[in-house]
């Protein structure tokens with residue numbers, strides 16, 4: 001079942017070999033793949049093992065066989081950073097798909113996964129880290145297996161776009177009023193000295209920065225309660241913050257146009273930001289000096 005030679009691409013009839021994107025690739029046709037985004041500070045990975053372990057868990061969850069071992073993959077990623085002379089702050093994006101094959105929902109036989117990774121410079125967003133961000137609330141319209149870091153991100157994209165169109169940074173997602181996470185980050189509520197966040201069920205992604213926060217709380221002497229909170233708890237919150245590899249630990253100061261307390265980043269959030277800078281060996285300690 002090969003594709004006939006003349007293909008319609010951007011309203012032009014061209015030969016299938018001239019099309020710039022792959023025609024029959026499972027990530028493009030089905031979102032059939034997984035990915036990771038790994039933070040780099042001063043040319044060194046942060047939370048590399050956590051990301052690699054999660055990648056292989058995602059692969060297993062979608063029954064994708066990837067023949068490169070974890071050790072080999074880590075070596076390849078390190079070499080990629082070196083070959084690009086990346087010595088500043090950046091990130092690696094990598095994805096593995098079920099491969100290129102004639103379109104059929106059923107898994108193709110004897111097809112190698114497509115795997116790529118690239119690096120980009122990514123300075124820390126000091127403005128957001130210092131001052132905090134505004135967010136909206138939005139229904140969580142995703143599937144039931146959000147613990148898999150899959151390429152099916154359309155509901156996340158639509159929620160984040162809605163936030164952007166309202167001048168906001170993120171969308172806090174909820175299922176029937178129960179907060180799960182954000183479109184591309186985990187979310188936490190602070191009340192009476194305790195931090196509340198959704199348990200790591202199938203309904204959220206277990207963030208690598210969240211794993212780090214699970215370590216930090218003991219040092220900072222704060223209890224992390226893995227209990228979901230509700231949308232209507234938000235306005236009573238003492239503090240709110242989100243976490244991800246690209247956003248680090250970012251204070252949330254406004255939700256749906258309503259300030260959280262005095263609209264300034266809270267004390268516990270600041271403590272965690274400082275713990276993050278220490279853990280990631282960030283030399284500038286810009287938050288620490290706020």
Ligand SMILES: Cc1ncc(COP(=O)(O)O)c(C=O)c1O
Nearest residue numbers: 184185186205207208209244245
């Ligand atoms: C839906 C979702 N939740 C949480 C996170 C945070 O994960 P991490 O801390 O591993 O970056 C992400 C990151 O992209 C995400 O897409």
